[in-house]
Amino acid sequence: MSTIAMPEPDAGVLARAPQIIAALEAALPAGTVISSPEETRAYECDALTAYRCPPLAVVLPRTTEEVATAMRVCHELRVPVVPRGAGTSLAGGALPTADSVVIGTMRLREILEVDTANRFIRVQTGVTNLAVSAELEVEGFFYAPDPSSQLACTIAGNIAMNSGGAHCLKYGVTTNNLMGVRIVMATGDIVELGGPLLGVSGLDLVGLICGSEGQLAIVTEATLRIVPKPEGARPVLIGFDSAETAGECVGRIIRSGLLPVAIEYMDDVCLRAVEAFVKAGYPNCAAVLIVEVEGSEAEIDHQIERIRLIAEELNPVEFRASRTAEESLAIWKGRKSAFGAMGRLGDYLCLDGTVPVSKLPHTLKRIGELSKAYGLEVANVFHAGDGNMHPLILFNANAPGELERAEEFGADILRLCVDAGGCLTGEHGVGIEKRDLMTKQYTADDLAIQMEIKSVFDPAWLLNPAKVFPLEVSQPHRDAAARCP
Amino acid sequence: MQTNFTDTQLADPATRRSNEILRSCVHCGFCTATCPTYKVLGDELDSPRGRIYLIKDMLENNKVPDERTVMHIDRCLSCLSCMTTCPSGVNYMHLIDHAREYIEKTYKRRWEERALRWLLAKILPHPGRFRLALIGARLARPFRKFLPDARLRAMLEMAPDHIPPASENDRPQSFSAIGARRKRVALLIGCAQRALNTDINDATIRLLRRHGCEVVIPKGMGCCGALTHHMGKVEESHTMAAANVRAIVHELDGEGLDAVVINTSGCGTTVKDYAHLLRNHAIADDASRVAALAKDVTEIMANLGLNDPFHAEPLRVAYHAACSLQHGQQIRSAPKELLRAAGFEVVEPRDSHICCGSAGTYNLMQPAISSELRIRKVATIEATRPQVISAGNIGCMMQIGSATEIPLVHTVELLDWATGGPKPRSIANSVAVKMRELPACRC
Numbered sequence: 001m002s003t004i005a006m007p008e009p010d011a012g013v014l015a016r017a018p019q020i021i022a023a024l025e026a027a028l029p030a031g032t033v034i035s036s037p038e039e040t041r042a043y044e045c046d047a048l049t050a051y052r053c054p055p056l057a058v059v060l061p062r063t064t065e066e067v068a069t070a071m072r073v074c075h076e077l078r079v080p081v082v083p084r085g086a087g088t089s090l091a092g093g094a095l096p097t098a099d100s101v102v103i104g105t106m107r108l109r110e111i112l113e114v115d116t117a118n119r120f121i122r123v124q125t126g127v128t129n130l131a132v133s134a135e136l137e138v139e140g141f142f143y144a145p146d147p148s149s150q151l152a153c154t155i156a157g158n159i160a161m162n163s164g165g166a167h168c169l170k171y172g173v174t175t176n177n178l179m180g181v182r183i184v185m186a187t188g189d190i191v192e193l194g195g196p197l198l199g200v201s202g203l204d205l206v207g208l209i210c211g212s213e214g215q216l217a218i219v220t221e222a223t224l225r226i227v228p229k230p231e232g233a234r235p236v237l238i239g240f241d242s243a244e245t246a247g248e249c250v251g252r253i254i255r256s257g258l259l260p261v262a263i264e265y266m267d268d269v270c271l272r273a274v275e276a277f278v279k280a281g282y283p284n285c286a287a288v289l290i291v292e293v294e295g296s297e298a299e300i301d302h303q304i305e306r307i308r309l310i311a312e313e314l315n316p317v318e319f320r321a322s323r324t325a326e327e328s329l330a331i332w333k334g335r336k337s338a339f340g341a342m343g344r345l346g347d348y349l350c351l352d353g354t355v356p357v358s359k360l361p362h363t364l365k366r367i368g369e370l371s372k373a374y375g376l377e378v379a380n381v382f383h384a385g386d387g388n389m390h391p392l393i394l395f396n397a398n399a400p401g402e403l404e405r406a407e408e409f410g411a412d413i414l415r416l417c418v419d420a421g422g423c424l425t426g427e428h429g430v431g432i433e434k435r436d437l438m439t440k441q442y443t444a445d446d447l448a449i450q451m452e453i454k455s456v457f458d459p460a461w462l463l464n465p466a467k468v469f470p471l472e473v474s475q476p477h478r479d480a481a482a483r484c485p
Numbered sequence: 486m487q488t489n490f491t492d493t494q495l496a497d498p499a500t501r502r503s504n505e506i507l508r509s510c511v512h513c514g515f516c517t518a519t520c521p522t523y524k525v526l527g528d529e530l531d532s533p534r535g536r537i538y539l540i541k542d543m544l545e546n547n548k549v550p551d552e553r554t555v556m557h558i559d560r561c562l563s564c565l566s567c568m569t570t571c572p573s574g575v576n577y578m579h580l581i582d583h584a585r586e587y588i589e590k591t592y593k594r595r596w597e598e599r600a601l602r603w604l605l606a607k608i609l610p611h612p613g614r615f616r617l618a619l620i621g622a623r624l625a626r627p628f629r630k631f632l633p634d635a636r637l638r639a640m641l642e643m644a645p646d647h648i649p650p651a652s653e654n655d656r657p658q659s660f661s662a663i664g665a666r667r668k669r670v671a672l673l674i675g676c677a678q679r680a681l682n683t684d685i686n687d688a689t690i691r692l693l694r695r696h697g698c699e700v701v702i703p704k705g706m707g708c709c710g711a712l713t714h715h716m717g718k719v720e721e722s723h724t725m726a727a728a729n730v731r732a733i734v735h736e737l738d739g740e741g742l743d744a745v746v747i748n749t750s751g752c753g754t755t756v757k758d759y760a761h762l763l764r765n766h767a768i769a770d771d772a773s774r775v776a777a778l779a780k781d782v783t784e785i786m787a788n789l790g791l792n793d794p795f796h797a798e799p800l801r802v803a804y805h806a807a808c809s810l811q812h813g814q815q816i817r818s819a820p821k822e823l824l825r826a827a828g829f830e831v832v833e834p835r836d837s838h839i840c841c842g843s844a845g846t847y848n849l850m851q852p853a854i855s856s857e858l859r860i861r862k863v864a865t866i867e868a869t870r871p872q873v874i875s876a877g878n879i880g881c882m883m884q885i886g887s888a889t890e891i892p893l894v895h896t897v898e899l900l901d902w903a904t905g906g907p908k909p910r911s912i913a914n915s916v917a918v919k920m921r922e923l924p925a926c927r928c
Contacts, residue, residue, distance in 0.1 A: 034528070038554050042530050042538040049486050049512045060528055087529065088514040107527035126527070128518055151570070152518040277572055340572025343511035347487070397487035398508070 003407050004051065004092075004432050006466050007478075009099035013056070013079055020077050021057050024101070027069050034058040043084070043102050047149075048092040048433060050349070050403055055082060055096035062107045064124075064182060064190060064220040071218065072188025074101050080465045081186070083214035085157030086128065088149040090339075090350045091431030093161060093213055097465055105156040108220055111135050120179055120196040122223045125156035129163075132224065141226040144171035147427065148336055159219050162211030164427035166262040166292075166335065169385035171227065173427060175210040182221035183209060186458045196223050208453070213429050214464035216457035233261060233294035235331045236304055238311045239283035239318035243267055243368065243380070246287035247360035250384040252310050253291065254357055258303060263385030264290040264335050270342065270379040270392070274334040277341040282334060283318040289384065290335055338381045339392070347397040348379070349406045350390055352428035353417030357387045366416055367391055374409040376402075388426030389417065415440055430468045438470055451477050460484060486510045489545050498765065499583050500544060506580045507541050509573050510534075516567035516577075521840045522560050525857050530557045533567035533577055540584040549591050558584055560854060562847050563715055564808035564840035565754075569815070578813075579761060582714065589717030601636060602716055605846055610708030610725060612651070615680040619648045639852035643883065645681065652683035657704035660694055667697030667789065668743040671733055673756065675749050676708035678879040684910055685879065688901040689748045689782055695904055696789045701742070705732035709747075711755035714762070715845050726755075726762055726772070734771045737778070745775060748782040748897055750878040751845060754813030781810060782897055783877060787819040794828040794903035800912075802829040802899065803871030805862075805885060807878035808840045820877055820896050827903035834865035843884035855884070863888045873912055875899055891915075 013020070021035045034040060035057040044052040056079070059070045074081050080100040087094050096102050108126035115121070116139050123132060129150040132143040146165035147153055153163070159181065164173040171177065180194030194206035209216060240246040250263055266274065267287045275282050282288060293303040304321050311319055322328040334341075342348050355363045364380065371378040382390040391413050395406040414424050414437050424434045424441050438447060451469055454477075455461070461474075461481035469477075488507050495501050516533035517523050523532035530539065530553075539554045550558075558581070567577050594602070608614045622644035629641040654660075655674045662668075670693060674686055693700050706729050714722035736742050747753035755762070756779040763772035780788075802824055810816045824831045842848055842858030863885060866874055874893045876882050886893040892915040902908055 034530070036551070036553055038539065038542065038551050039530055039557075041542055042535040045512065047511070047513050062527075086514055086517060087534075104529075106529070109527070130518075149513065149515065152514045152516075277574065337572040340511060340513045340515055343509055343513070343573030343575075348511070 003404055004436065005471060006051075006053065006097060006432070007471060009097055010080075013099040016077065017056050020079055020101070023073050023077060024057060024059060024070060027073050028059065028061065028066055032060055032062075032066065034060070043087070043096065046084070046087040046089040046092060046094040048090055048095070048431070050397070051092050051095050051432060053096050053098055055100050055102045056098065058102040058104060060104045060107050064108075064184060067103060067105075067184045067218055067220050068188045068190050070101070070103050071184050071186060075187050075460070075462065078460060078462065080462045081218075082464055083156070083160065083218045085126070085154035085160065086152050088153045089157065089161065089429065089431060090352070091161070091425070091428045091433040093157070093429050093431040093464075093467065095432055095467075100465060103218060105154055105218070105220065108156075112221065114139065115196065116141055116226070118196055119226050120223050121226050122196070122221065123155060125159065125219050125222050126154050129153050129155060129158055136226055140229050142229050143224055144168070144177055144227055145174045148339055155222050155224070156219055159210050159222060160212065160214050161427065161429035164383065164386075164388060166264055166383060168383065168427075169263060170259055170261045175207055177225045178206055178210050178222060179225055180223035181206055181209055181219045183217035183219050185217050186460065186463050191217070194223065211429070213431065213468050215454050215468055216463065230294035231296045232300055233292055233328070234300050234304070234322045235290050235292040235328055236307060236322065237282070237318065237320045237331050238289045238291065238316045239285040240287050240289075240314065241285055241317050243287045243364045244361040245314050246289055247364050247384070249289060249311055249314050250360055251358050252314075253307060254385065256306065256310060258293075258306060260291050260293045260303070260307075260385065262290070262292045262383070265380065265382050265384035266290070266335065266338060267380040269345070269377060269394070270338055270381040273341040273344050273379070274338050276344055277334075277337055281330070285317045290331055335381070342379060342392050342394075345379070346394050348392040348394050349410050350392050350428075351410050351413055352425050353389050353414045353422060354426040355387045355389060355417050355420045355422035357385070359420040359422070360384060360387060363389065363416060363420055367413055370409060370412055370416075374405060376406055376409055378409075383426070386426070387422060411437060432467055435466075435468060436470050438468070439473065444473070447473055455481070486512050488541065494545075494547070499586070503540070503544055503580055503583050506576050507537065510537055510575045511573050513572070515570050515572060519566045519570045519838055521562060521564060521566065521842070521858055522854060524839065525854055526560075531560050536561055537575075537577070537580065540580060543584065544587065550588055555588055555592055555594075558588065560851060562808070562840050562842070562844040564844060565812035566808060566838055566840065569812045569838065578758070585715065585717035586719050587717075589719070597634065601850075605849065606713050606716060606718055606721060609712050609846065610676045612676055612679040615677055616648060616651070619644050619680060623648065635852045636849055639855075640849050643848065643887065645883070648680070649683045652679070652687060654687055654690055655679050655683070655702065657702050659702070660690055660700040662697050662699045663694045664697055666699050668785075669699045669701065669741060670744045670746045670785065671701045671703050671736055671742050673709060673729070673745060673747045673749075673752060674702055674706060675752055675879075677712070678749050681879060681883065684898060685748055685895045688895065688898045688906060688909075689746070691906050692786070692897055692901040692904065693746065696786070696792060698789070700746075701736055703732040703736045705735075709752040709755045710762070711752055712845055714755060723763060723766060726759055727766060727768055729756070730759060730763065730768055730772050730775050733775050733778075737774065742778060744780045744785055745778045746780055746782050746785055748877070748895065750781055750807045750810035750814060750816075751880055753779060753781045754809040757814060781814060781816055781877065783819040783823055784816060786823055786900060791823055791826045791900065792904045794826065796905050797828060797899065797903040797908075799828050799830065800872040801832060801870070803832050803834060803866045803869045803874045803891075804896075805834070805841065805866060805874055805876040805881055806837050807876055807881045808844070810877050811838065820875075823900055824875060824896065827900050829899060829903070832869040832871060834862070834869050836861075836865055841881050841884050843878075843880035845880060848884055859884055859888050867891065873899075
């Protein structure tokens with residue numbers, strides 16, 4: 001298919017497929033195991049559709065105990081397991097292998113406990129991100145991390161990828177808002193880590209689980225920090241006639257000491273697509289920033305005025321402060337719909353690198369130059385406040401060779417991010433997409449430590465195979481695991 | 486999303502259209518979040534994204550679909566909630582319609598399934614036959630527990646206690662405008678609705694006349710074709726749609742028409758899509774003209790502006806958004822604004838974007854999922870403590886009405902009442918509407 005290699009499936013597992021499926025069906029309630037080839041095909045990829053492979057079977061448990069049963073069966077039969085939330089990963093985090101069993105969390109949908117006095121909510125992890133905040137709405141609270149796919153993505157996936165979102169500039173990413181987890185180990189053992197208390201003593205094992213991309217365990221329940229909703233919040237929209245000036249404006253806002261809830265960036269290519277869908281009346285210019293501030297009306301007015309003074313020094317083509325809830329929604333809707341709306345321009349590859357905010361103008365300039373060199377258009381839409389970039393490379397999936405060219409372009413952009421002092425991923429995770437670039441970011445020793453930690457949790461290396469660690473780097477660990485009885 | 490069709494396959498216009506639709510999908514998964522069947526079943530195969538995958542596989546490989554694929558596609562309500570959610574503008578409606586047509590042509594259903602679908606296609610679109618069937622069903626209802634098939638039991642359970650006689654108003658004729666004529670409109674009198682409830686058309690005619698419309702019931706109109714269309718029975722649906730197009734064009738080219746008014750939003754979604762439905766038909770141009778004139782009754786009323794309301798009691802109304810209205814036609818605010826303008830207090834249930842499970846013949850063909858959706862819908866509506874429930878689609882009215890004591894009316898019945906018409910029958914007959922003791926609102 002294309003440039004990122006996946007290992008050969010284990011012939012032994014493939015040969016035992018009927019027995020494996022029978023064992024899962026015998027151990028789990030009817031309607032939990034999916035194994036017909038027509039049906040497993042729908043689970044062959046997530047939102048990174050360039051890589052596809054139907055799994056051996058899909059298991060959709062309804063309880064932690066059923067997850068544990070499925071894990072135990074797979075462990076006993078030495079079958080790789082691919083955890084899956086809502087399948088919205090852009091990094092291929094839920095890509096199956098032909099010899100794997102997908103265990104989905106989408107039926108784990110209970111809200112277990114809401115405690116506003118102690119500021120937490122406990123949920124099963126198949127609950128969607130937005131459903132958590134919806135549950136808290138009447139109480140006047142919300143769950144802060146808000147990835148653009150928050151309508152559909154699950155808490156399980158958010159924890160696996162340590163997801164961020166527009167509002168993370170102020171409130172932090174998932175790991176800053178995760179207090180405890182209930183996990184199912186590769187062996188099927190159920191373990192509780194952390195809980196609804198601050199400052200738990202000992203090693204931060206919850207922090208270890210968060211962002212581990214399904215390499216260590218499957219998270220079935222989570223205790224999440226909730227925060228009271230601010231009295232109000234309003235975005236401003238600032239348009240610039242050059243990408244670099246917009247990047248410069250971000251740096252100046254942060255440098256001034258202001259801490260907006262979010263600073264979002266969209267360039268002209270993205271604006272065109274979004275305008276066609278939302279019709280928010282975005283200005284026709286090279287780049288816009290959406291800066292949201294929150295607090296009381298007086299605080300909001302004060303902060304907007306300071307942002308206006310900063311922006312005006314850079315001669316914006318437009319400065320529009322939202323006055324009503326409807327205007328705020330319209331401004332945000334375009335940003336939140338950006339990724340899907342890009343589909344209107346063609347196929348795209350969505351990247352997720354992070355650079356220091358001060359390096360934004362330089363990085364945007366270099367991406368523009370690379371775009372010309374590769375002959376592929378790129379749209380930039382990202383969380384500018386924390387330098388988390390999402391260049392979307394446009395290509396035609398039905399044209400031979402274009403995907404490979406887009407991938408090379410993408411890899412160059414991610415190398416550019418690392419060279420600028422940033423990193424490969426802000427929030428989407430490594431998955432398979434950035435797997436082979438991990439050696440650019442980390443030394444061999446760094447990776448060895450990470451793999452040793454994985455071996456503690458998953459000695460047989462059965463969980464989410466072929467992700468995160470470059471295949472040649474993980475080969476010795478996988479070989480050792482295969483020799484293990 | 487990448488597709489793999491051969492040039493030969495793409496020579497077929499229907500496949501070419503489906504290829505365009507599939508290419509616009511980026512597989513982002515947003516649609517899963519608002520799909521009612523995914524919410525109930527929790528399997529991606531029962532979500533739009535999963536179904537799109539099944540359809541893609543079936544069409545690309547010219548497959549005779551297997552039983553499981555057909556099951557997942559059959560489970561789609563066609564509520565089109567996914568189209569409201571989709572940021573990429575994927576036209577799921579045209580894709581699933583093509584899939585249904587393809588399945589109907591290539592897949593042989595079991596005999597009892599075929600018999601059932603044949604029966605529904607022969608009865609529902611014909612009000613005379615449907616009325617007889619309803620009377621028969623009411624008589625047979627006490628014996629339903631002896632029936633082996635849940636779908637047959639669901640059909641008997643659905644038969645209402647009161648089956649009205651055919652209304653004189655539904656015959657071809659013209660009703661003059663009251664006062665100066667502002668518009669001349671044709672009314673789509675529908676099929677199943679006419680047999681189940683004659684009050685809706687009566688109220689629509691009164692309301693439109695009172696607002697300066699001459700209302701024409703053209704000769705030769707019948708079912709819009711939606712019922713058979715959603716079963717993949719293309720020939721029947723095209724024949725019915727074409728008959729309506731001819732009947733309406735006859736009026737249009739005669740005395741002229743300003744609009745074709747539809748008060749069953751399920752039909753409205755289909756009539757508005759006539760241009761696509763009949764695009765390869767000899768009367769494609771006429772079909773486009775009719776589709777362009779099609780308006781939901783609340784659209785036309787919003788355009789006309791409501792007369793001063795003076796007549797109705799200021800009840801607390803829970804507005805149920807029919808999927809065909811909110812998703813199929815993207816009409817969300819007009820009905821609520823009209824009800825408010827008519828003096829009612831309007832409340833909306835939580836998850837109003839989720840289907841009630843009626844969905845044409847869905848409640849008959851998929852009773853288990855439909856019943857679960859009905860339970861959820863009625864619970865959210867009742868939580869708003871309404872005195873009356875209002876909806877713009879007969880299917881939803883039957884579905885929700887069968888599970889609540891709260892009176893249920895069509896939106897036009899309330900608008901008609903407020904501007905001088907009679908008190909809607911179900912409110913007049915209801916003991917649930919207590920004016921003095923308004924229950925406290927929880928929302």
